[in-house]
Amino acid sequence: MLPGNLEKVMFGVISTPVLYLAVRYQVFTHLVANGPAVAADIAKDLRIDPETTERMLLVLTAFEIIQRTRGGQYSLPEEIRPFVDPDSDRYIGGFVAHLVQETAGRVALLDSYLRHGKDAVDGSDLQPFTSLYRDDHATGRFLKAMWDLSFAPSKELAVLAGLATTTHLIDVGGANGPFAVAALQHSPRLRATVFDLPEVEPHLKETRAAHGLGDRLTFLPGNFFTDELPEGDCIAFGYILSDWPDDACVQLLSKAHRACHDHGRVLIMDRLFDESRQGPLATSAMNLTMHLETQGRHRTADEYIALLTEAGFRQAELHRSNSDKHLIVGHK
Template identity: 35%
Template sequence: MNYSGWGKLHSSILSRYQSINVIIVIYFEKIMIPSEIQQAMYGFMSSHVLFVGDELGIFDLLAQDNWYTSEEIAKNTGVQAFSLERLLLASVAIGIVKKQIDKYQVSEHIKPFLAKTSPNYCGGAFTHFREISTQSFRFLKNAVQENQPQWKQFFGQEENYSPFTDLYKDPEVVDNFLSSMWGLGYLAAQELVKKYSFNKHSCLVDVGGGSGSFAIAALEQCLTLHAIVFDLPSVQSYLEQKRSQHQLDKRLNFVAGDFFKDDLPIGDLYVLGYILSDWSQQDGTNLLNKIYDSLPNGGTIMILEKLFDEDKNGPIETAMMNLAMLLETRGQHYSGSEYISWLQKIGFCNCQVIRSSGEKHLVVGVKP
């Protein structure tokens, strides 16, 4: 074959190869996994990056104003620099950490939520997700097939078991749980209490108030208000610690009791924060009736919960926690109108929804 013939053949082969290559690229573009599926596939990994980075103090260090190399971070946190680099790169990829050449820092808008000395620190909420939810979701298939909590699978307990029974027995577990509740609750409570006038009330009773996040936020908002946190005895030491930190010893009291079995403390405003979503509708109805009977005429109930949108298409936080309730409790989440309907059946009137900019909202009702 002469050179001109070879040149023509080479051009023909190259042309065909390029055409095939274009077809291959187009083909793979068409079958690329959608971002929604990718996010769901890798979401559990991102969660553990967040939890571990917080637990090891890495994000707390990076939430300061300095930039650090991986070697400096490793030295400060007692981890191995080589493996730390992988965790940091993952943190950058999901947007928690930013990188400049070989140094790292937590992204500016995230700093207040990961610095452990910040009043907006939310890491206390990670404990429950890390220790309980990541375990329970392994049994999601069982829960969907059986329509039952999976206590036996991850607690080794039978059907009539309540996870709160063991939770409140161990002081360390109680403190971790209450820290989680504080992390989830205080920031949202600070916003919500600004949207309601407490001046007409004299005593707020936070039923199952746990860490006291809502009661404390309300007391800080209204200086004439007094409050009682009503919960099991093992909550008292944590609540008293928070009370002292916020200099509310004279206006915040603790009363020990079981809200299903014992009489409620007297007040003109009762709060249920993340309570109704933990229990069955029948248990919730019993508790609402009990509060209704305890309130004076004109008294108010507040339900503090995540809410579904009215079409139940979201938000994602509520939808995911609704699944968690299936696995971990006998409760579920509702829309605002469903809560209002529930309150009206009990006898409450003038019901309304007060929304925050976040995921926790208020449903308010008045006893006529």
């Protein structure tokens, strides 16, 4: 019999698409709304095939994503429910869709990367977001994935950031605003500006309207490599620096140092490797997706602090959260 960890990795090629389809066809939504049910009733209500539904539910049961009673009813464990409930801040459906619709299509590149190297396969002038922002639909889908991945952790990170005396937050590459919204909700006197590519602006406007933030949340279009950053007393990089190599990160942090008011701060929010690099699992997996989808990688806290020092920040501190994303603060 295969060791459990090996078995789960081997059959991941089955489990992730099944998870995605359960999200897409609202199987989890049905269980959240209606409670335990047999596969036939779920399939009837959702107008999907009952046998395929049953087989998929059995896979999710074996992976301990859902539970099955002896009577054949399926239900959601309490620890899983918030992550598959579309009304929860911790919902991950958009990110699961991104893994299947975007990331999975690039996994085959690993074979070529191993034989020839990433630069030889992709070209040295790779612009990773050209594909992700190829049209408004693709842009919206990617931003939805990033919101699902980022908003809940951002609530804790906003608390850890200590924004009580901050007046103007610049959220660099802030997308449709998961960290900016969390920060504004936590600090009523704060203003925030999201600085991102022009394609993002309509989606940020939707976020601003949905959360009733008015002129507290503004958008400034630009390219953080070709333009200087807007000035503020706190410059945030939420899950941005892991998209880029070290030299590009120093370039961005140096721009942040110039844009940051005296005695201001820069915030780096990202997944961190343990110093041993033996995990966490999500960081290791996402480190590989960074290789597939961007030019970046995940780092240890000390590596980020070294980048801050090179960019001119003379004091840095690490604040670990209860999630898989943490905060490093650099002081000007």
